[in-house]
Amino acid sequence: MAPNDSAETNGEATGTVVGRRKAARYIVPLAVAGVAAATIGLVPALADSGDPDLPEITAQELIEKIAASDEEQLSGTVKVSTDLGIPSLGGLAGSFAQGAGVGSGSDGASASPDAKLMELASGTHTLRVAVDGEDKQRLSVLGEGSEYSLVHNGDDIWGYDSESNEVYHAQAEGKARAGGKAADHKAAPGTPKQFADEALAAVGDTTSVTVDGTAQVAGRDAYKLVIKPKQSGSTIGSITVAVDASTGVPLKFTLAPSSGGKAAVDAGFTKVDFAKPDASSFSFTPPKGAKVTEADEAKAGAEKKGAEKKGAADKGAADKAQKDLGALEGFKGANVIGEGWTAVAKIEIPGGAGLPTQGSDGAPEQALQFLDAFGDKVTGDFGSGTLFKTRLVNALMTDDGKVYVGAVTKDALVKAADTAK
Template structure:
C-alpha cells in the first residue's frame, strides 16, 4: 500500500505558570525522575514487528486517525507485553522509589500494594500484563512476576490493589468526579493509551502516514506511522498498529532517532472483545492480608485502558508538582523548564554528608553556555539539563538542542 500522508494539525498553547506542588526533594530526584516522567508523558516511534501482511482496503492517514478517535471498544480481555528501554543506569532499585514520587516525609513506607508506586515498574524492563475491561466502571490489570502477581482492580466505587508477594492490600473509594480524574495520574499501560497520547502531539511539525498492514494478536491491522519533521528531536517515529475492524490500537512502538532497539514497545499478544465474566472484577482481601485504606479522595488511581484527557504536551499536566513551569520552542523540539527553588544545582557532598552529590554528577556530562554551568543527564529518549542555579530544562531533544534552548530561555 502506498503511504498516505495527512496535514492534521493542532495549535500549540502559550507558556503558562500552573499551580505549585510538592518539590522538597527536587534537587535529589530530578537527575533520575525527570527523564522517566517525561518519557511517560511526552512518550512518543517505528519498529513494529508484525507477523503477516494482510490485504486490506486502502485508507488515508486522516481516515485512520478518525477511525481511532471513533473506536468505542469498552469490553476486552487479553495479554499485553510491554518493554521499556530508556537506557537509565542501574541504581539498584533506587530509581523505582524516586519515580514513584515518594519522598518519605511522613516516615512511612506505605503499602506495597499502592498503585502509585507499583505501576512505575513499567518504566523499565519487560513485563507481561493481563488486562480486562467492561465499560468505564470495571477494569483489571495484573502485573505477572516470578511466582507472584500484582493486581489493580477498579469495580464501581472501589479500587483495590493486591500484592501477592507481601500479601498486602490497598483499598480506596472513588466518586464519579474521582473516576473522571483518575486517568490523569498514571502512565498508560496499553497500546490505546500510548497511541492517544502520541496523536495528541500531532501538529504541522509532524508527518502522519499509513505505511502498510500488519497482523497483531491474530487480528488484521493498519500501520500508522507518526514522525517529526523537525531536526533536533530524539524521537525517530511512532508506529501504531490499528485494528482494521474496531479501530482500537493493538500495538505501539517507539524508537529513538539515534536508532537501535525500541524505547517503548507495547502490544497485545492475545486479545478478545467479548465481555469478561463479572467475577473477573470481584475482590475480597485474602485471610491475614494487611489492608491499607486510602482516604485521600483527591488522588488519581489510573485507568490502564485510557490515556489522560489532556495530551502529553499540556503544560498543566506536566507542571503538576512543579513551580513556574514554562514551555520553550514548539512541536517535537518543545523543552519544559522550571526552577527547583533550591537556588543551586545538584547537592554537594558536604550538603548530603556523603558521596551522593558526586555520584549524581558523575551520571551526567558537564556543559556551559549563556546560562552558566550545568549537568546534562541523558537517556535514549529524554535529555535533562540541571543548571548550577537550580533550573531544569528537559525534553525529547538532543543534547545540543537542549543547551540551545537553555541559552535562549535565559
C-alpha cells in the same frame, strides 16, 4: 498492503480528532505517580507476522477510526518492556511512595498502585487485562511466583499484592469515573490505547502522519500509522501505532528514538479477545489473613506522620522549612522555549544554586563522583553546566541554577539555553 499515505496535519484536523476521541474506557482507573509518560512497552516477539492485504485508507481516516472506536469489552495479554537508558526504577518506586506517604510493608500500602505500577517504568513485564465497560476493569502484573492485581468493579477499586499478602482499597465514586473529584484514579499505563491517545493529542503543525502499510498483531490485521516530527533536534525518531483494521483499537505502540537502536517504548497485545469477559474476572474478596488498608486511612496516616515531624522541629527549623516551601513555588512557573517536538522547559532553581562542586560545603566527594558519573560537563553562551541524558529526555542544569529539560538532543538543549540567556 495499503500504499503509503501522507497527511500534513493542522490545528483543524487535530481539533476534530481530539473532539471525537472517546475516553479509554477499558483502562483501569487508579492513582499512579507521575512517571514520564510513557515508559512502558511491548516485547514484539511473536506479536507481528504477515503483511495482510487491506483496503486503502488515508491517515486522516485512520485517525478518525481510532477516535470513533467504541469497543467496551476485551481481554488479553500485554507484554511490556522499556529501554530508556536509565537504571531500573523498581527499588526507587518504593522509596518515592514512602516519601509521598503511601508507604509499604508494615505501613499497609505495598498494594497501592502508586508504588506498584511505577515499577512498569523500566524492565520487562507481562500484563493481563480484562474490561467490561466503564465500571469493570482488571489489570494484573505477573511476576516470578507472584502477581499484582488492580480491580475496578463499580464503586470499588482493589489492589492486591500476592507477595506481601496486602490489600489496598479505595472508593471510585461516581464523580471519579466522570472525571470529577476522584480523578486521582487516572487511566492505567500499559495499553496501546493510552499511548495512542497521548500521541494523537500532540499532533499538530510540527508533525507528519502517514499510513505505512499493514501488519498482523496478536493474530489480527492492522494498519500502521506512523507519526514523525518535522523538526530536527528531537530525541524521538518516530511513533508507530498498529490499529486494528476492524475495530479501530490500537493494538501496538512503538516509540523509536532518533539515535537509533531498539525501541525505547513499545506497547502492545500478544493476545486479545473482544468478547465479553467472564464476570468472575472482576470479583475480588480479600484473602484470609491479608492486611487491608483503606485509601483514606493511608492518607490520614501519612498526614499524621508529617504533623508529628513538623511538631518535633524547633521554631527556627519550621520557619526555614516554610521559607523553602515558598521558594519551591518557583518550580511551578516553568517557561517553555520553542514549540512542538523540540520544546524545552526552563525552570529556575530556588536560590539560584546549581550542582555542588568540589569544595562545596556539605558535598561529600562520593556524592560528587556519583553526579559526575551520570552527567557530562557542557559549556555555551549560557555559561557552563551539567547535562544528564537518557534515550528520550535530556536535562541541562547550569552552574547558575537554571534547568532546561526536554525530549531534545544535547545540541538542541544547549541552543535553547543559549537563546534564553
